[in-house]
Amino acid sequence: MADNPRNEINLLVPVRLDDVGVRVAGITESGPFDSTFKLKCGVIGGKISRPISTGSVNLISSDVTVSPKVRFNYYSHTEDIRQCGNLVEVLRKVLKSEAMEEYKFSGILGPNFFSYIGPSLPEDSSNEESIATLCRVTLLTFWHMHGRCLVNKVVDSRLKVIGVDSIRVVDPSTFFNSPGTNPQATVMMLGRYIGEKILNDRSVNAIRH
């Protein structure tokens, strides 16, 4: 299984803001990012698309009320760290943009400055070690877990559990990748698509009999 790491930096801002959700969202060549401002705290971050690091889900009991053992293994692959480095550069550009000037505090003796809650971006963009550290310490989830029941491994192309006739898995666990920024629309379309296939199969079978 896999999950998309999310990395964010948090800013204390000098202006009072409406309590709002995501203000700006986008998909860059290096992956999606978004920014949220809540009262006096701003959050800017992004999701690492198509992570290569994979984790595992293991049942530890035949009792369905016992939670499985889940291990995410975020950033265990260097390619994911490299992608996070790209995200750091996108965030650096956002912070340098004119639109962000109003969120700086005025420097009495020097230039205006951002006030961070928690880590800030490393000064030196070529310092791979400090970027990797930032990626690991600011790591969160976007709750886009996927890939536990992949097609041709656990389910067939009609999402039927291989070897079992009457169980299908129709959810993000069949995804090789979590699409775009958010998976829910795709999950809903998948449900409709498979539902229509089931209805079609039933009407074909009804005609045959």
Ligand SMILES: Cc1cc2nc3c(=O)[nH]c(=O)nc-3n(C[C@H](O)[C@H](O)[C@H](O)COP(=O)(O)OP(=O)(O)OC[C@H]3O[C@@H](n4cnc5c(N)ncnc54)[C@H](O)[C@@H]3O)c2cc1C
């Ligand atoms: C905090 C959070 C924020 C998210 N934000 C977004 C977002 O903004 N946009 C987006 O696209 N995606 C978002 N996601 C991801 C999205 O919610 C999931 O990808 C999607 O809901 C997965 O759909 P699902 O049908 O597989 O699972 P779920 O939506 O979790 O549905 C599973 C259902 O099964 C029920 N259930 C579980 N066990 C049993 C049982 N034993 N018997 C009967 N019923 C049971 C649960 O109560 C639940 O209703 C978010 C996820 C989280 C956790």
